[in-house]
Amino acid sequence: MTSYATSMVSYKKTTLNSKPMSEVNSAQNSAKSPQTNTQSNVAAPSEKAQKSKLTPAQRALEFEQLAIPLMPQVYGMALRWTKNPSDAEDLVQDTFAKAFNAWDQFEQGTNLKAWIFRILTNTQINSYNKKAKDQAKVSIDQFEDWQLGEASSLTSMSSRSAELEALDRLPADIIKKSLSELGEFQQVVELAVIAEMPYATIAEELQIPVGTVMSRLHRGKKKLREKLLEYAIQEGYVTAPKPAAKSSKDSETGSL
Amino acid sequence: MTFDCQETKRHVHEFLHNELSAQEVAEVTAHLANCDSCETDYDLENFVNHSIQDACSEVPPQELAEKVLENIRKMQAGIDHA
Numbered sequence: 001m002t003s004y005a006t007s008m009v010s011y012k013k014t015t016l017n018s019k020p021m022s023e024v025n026s027a028q029n030s031a032k033s034p035q036t037n038t039q040s041n042v043a044a045p046s047e048k049a050q051k052s053k054l055t056p057a058q059r060a061l062e063f064e065q066l067a068i069p070l071m072p073q074v075y076g077m078a079l080r081w082t083k084n085p086s087d088a089e090d091l092v093q094d095t096f097a098k099a100f101n102a103w104d105q106f107e108q109g110t111n112l113k114a115w116i117f118r119i120l121t122n123t124q125i126n127s128y129n130k131k132a133k134d135q136a137k138v139s140i141d142q143f144e145d146w147q148l149g150e151a152s153s154l155t156s157m158s159s160r161s162a163e164l165e166a167l168d169r170l171p172a173d174i175i176k177k178s179l180s181e182l183g184e185f186q187q188v189v190e191l192a193v194i195a196e197m198p199y200a201t202i203a204e205e206l207q208i209p210v211g212t213v214m215s216r217l218h219r220g221k222k223k224l225r226e227k228l229l230e231y232a233i234q235e236g237y238v239t240a241p242k243p244a245a246k247s248s249k250d251s252e253t254g255s256l
Numbered sequence: 257m258t259f260d261c262q263e264t265k266r267h268v269h270e271f272l273h274n275e276l277s278a279q280e281v282a283e284v285t286a287h288l289a290n291c292d293s294c295e296t297d298y299d300l301e302n303f304v305n306h307s308i309q310d311a312c313s314e315v316p317p318q319e320l321a322e323k324v325l326e327n328i329r330k331m332q333a334g335i336d337h338a
């Protein structure tokens with residue numbers, strides 16, 4: 001933990017696209033490293049100049065290698081947004097078809113994930129849920145309580161490390177459930193955290209001011225943490241000094 | 257170091273999402289190096305982000321993956337013949 005700040009700094013300087021996108025189920029490893037921040041100006045060497053010279057077959061291959069591995073993340077988002085597997089599949093198909101059509105416009109080495117998710121968002125807003133756009137515009141967030149910086153200070157150091165431990169044990173279903181209960185904060189949290197979109201892009205996509213993106217992210221994350229902690233306590237994932245007899249589902253995580 | 261705890265905590269998301277200026281990043285990292293409380297906050301938020309990312313991938317049905325690939329190959333064939 002002491003090296004955290006240092007690792008953060010060095011991390012920000014490294015090439016960010018080096019993280020393989022294809023790891024569908026090996027995600028656990030990533031929890032220890034800082035979040036993959038992707039920004040176009042710190043990306044891998046660009047090959048954009050060569051893009052137009054690709055043969056159609058090379059182009060398809062490149063797309064399959066780079067974009068297709070993002071399908072689990074895209075499908076997960078589509079499922080949460082449509083709440084219906086059949087609509088989600090249509091949305092995913094449309095998204096990848098559009099992405100392939102526009103592939104020449106993608107600059108290799110820049111933030112591919114954000115680029116694909118942007119297409120997903122546009123497709124979803126335009127074709128599947130016209131209401132979303134209006135809803136996004138309607139509520140203009142009022143007072144920015146997060147600006148006071150009180151959010152995290154509410155809890156003590158020791159309870160925060162307990163929270164960290166609890167979070168580590170929470171099953172994916174509880175995290176997804178909590179995320180889906182965030183109301184108007186949900187989409188901003190998803191686009192920032194999962195799609196790794198820059199704030200300005202999120203603002204543009206949802207047609208809200210950047211300040212609103214910030215406040216929704218802050219408030220959404222705070223609400224999410226509260227919910228997760230609530231579930232963690234409810235389900236007995238919070239470490240107690242003497243763990244009581246637990247249900248069988250806890251046995252996999254070990255006794256500590 | 258000019259960022260105090262309040263200011264540092266307030267910037268946590270902007271830091272993690274790469275939305276700070278170089279100057280602000282320097283202020284934050286300088287503060288984090290000397291403040292366990294803020295460091296814990298940053299760890300926690302970062303951890304939550306990873307938990308969300310990890311939890312939110314869904315393996316797509318095999319047919320969907322196949323349909324998407326088939327579609328792309330069809331589109332590519334269209335380009336080939338153009």
Ligand SMILES: [Zn+2]
Binds near residue numbers: 264295
């Ligand atoms: Zn501090």
